[in-house]
Amino acid sequence: MPKTAIVTGASSGIGRESAIALCKAGWNVVLAARREDALNETAALCGSAEKCLVVVGSVADEAFVKTLFSKTVARFGRVDLLFNNAGSNAPALPLEDMTLEMFQNVISVNLVGSFLCAREAVKAFKSQTPIGGRIINNGSLSAHTPRPNSAPYTTSKHAIAGLSKSIALDGRAFDITCTQLDIGNAETPLTARMHMGVLQPDGRRMAESTFDVAHVGEAVVHIAGLPADVAVPQFTIMASKAPFLGRG
Ligand SMILES: NC(=O)c1ccc[n+]([C@@H]2O[C@H](COP(=O)([O-])OP(=O)(O)OC[C@H]3O[C@@H](n4cnc5c(N)ncnc54)[C@H](OP(=O)(O)O)[C@@H]3O)[C@@H](O)[C@H]2O)c1
Numbered sequence: 304m305p306k307t308a309i310v311t312g313a314s315s316g317i318g319r320e321s322a323i324a325l326c327k328a329g330w331n332v333v334l335a336a337r338r339e340d341a342l343n344e345t346a347a348l349c350g351s352a353e354k355c356l357v358v359v360g361s362v363a364d365e366a367f368v369k370t371l372f373s374k375t376v377a378r379f380g381r382v383d384l385l386f387n388n389a390g391s392n393a394p395a396l397p398l399e400d401m402t403l404e405m406f407q408n409v410i411s412v413n414l415v416g417s418f419l420c421a422r423e424a425v426k427a428f429k430s431q432t433p434i435g436g437r438i439i440n441n442g443s444l445s446a447h448t449p450r451p452n453s454a455p456y457t458t459s460k461h462a463i464a465g466l467s468k469s470i471a472l473d474g475r476a477f478d479i480t481c482t483q484l485d486i487g488n489a490e491t492p493l494t495a496r497m498h499m500g501v502l503q504p505d506g507r508r509m510a511e512s513t514f515d516v517a518h519v520g521e522a523v524v525h526i527a528g529l530p531a532d533v534a535v536p537q538f539t540i541m542a543s544k545a546p547f548l549g550r551g
Pocket residue numbers: 311312313314315316317318335336337338339341360361362363388389390391412441442443444485486487488489490491492493494
């Protein structure tokens with residue numbers, strides 16, 4: 304029986320690429336994000352109408368997240384994988400210029416959205432037969448070390464580390480595993496500016512190298528396909544020349 308994955312933020316970038324890779328590997332894929340047209344494009348790229356379900360809404364909306372999971376179970380019978388990928392960022396500003404709204408928006412999508420989706424996933428994992436399932440939380444290199452002027456994003460991604468460890472610990476008895484996936488400079492709309500020069504901790508602007516996002520899709524398929532008795536607590540994939548090691 305094909306397994307079923309929910310991918311949030313499936314309308315572009317890493318989410319789109321991972322959804323396509325999962326679908327090509329035989330998974331049913333539920334595509335969630337706010338832009339319906341872009342989600343339909345992802346579904347078309349997946350190339351299998353019966354294996355895809357588009358559900359439109361914001362992961363920061365509790366009612367939407369509940370609907371996302373109930374629609375998934377109604378259509379495919381169970382949930383085997385949640386890829387908590389939807390993410391947002393704030394303008395790069397010194398802390399004193401950051402508005403509460405900017406900070407809360409990033410926390411609402413990156414952290415609260417991941418919590419809401421994880422909570423519904425765990426409910427589904429515990430109530431299905433056989434029990435269990437896998438969650439992959441999209442962290443970042445910024446889950447370890449900040450870029451300049453990035454307090455909301457860095458805070459949200461550091462918090463993803465705690466959420467991931469808690470899910471993994473509390474889920475252990477129920478065949479629930481959780482991975483924190485830390486990506487560095489995959490080529491997506493989010494990282495398009497990397498080639499133009501990015502502010503470094505020493506004040507310089509420097510173009511940074513990126514890598515083909517297809518490799519992230521392959522990594523997600525690999526982790527997702529592991530048996531329930533194998534856990535991958537952390538997985539880092541980055542452009543080999545990204546200035547992460549030694550950042551700062
Ligand atoms: N690219 C990298 O190198 C890199 C590095 C580290 C971490 N990441 C993480 O990877 C994830 C995806 O980033 P990306 O590079 O693929 O960027 P992207 O192309 O901008 O994708 C972001 C996705 O999140 C969705 N999204 C944003 N707000 C949402 C909301 N409220 N509800 C539902 N979906 C929402 C967007 O869809 P809609 O606009 O249609 O809602 C879009 O599909 C993020 O969590 C990001 O922090 C990326």
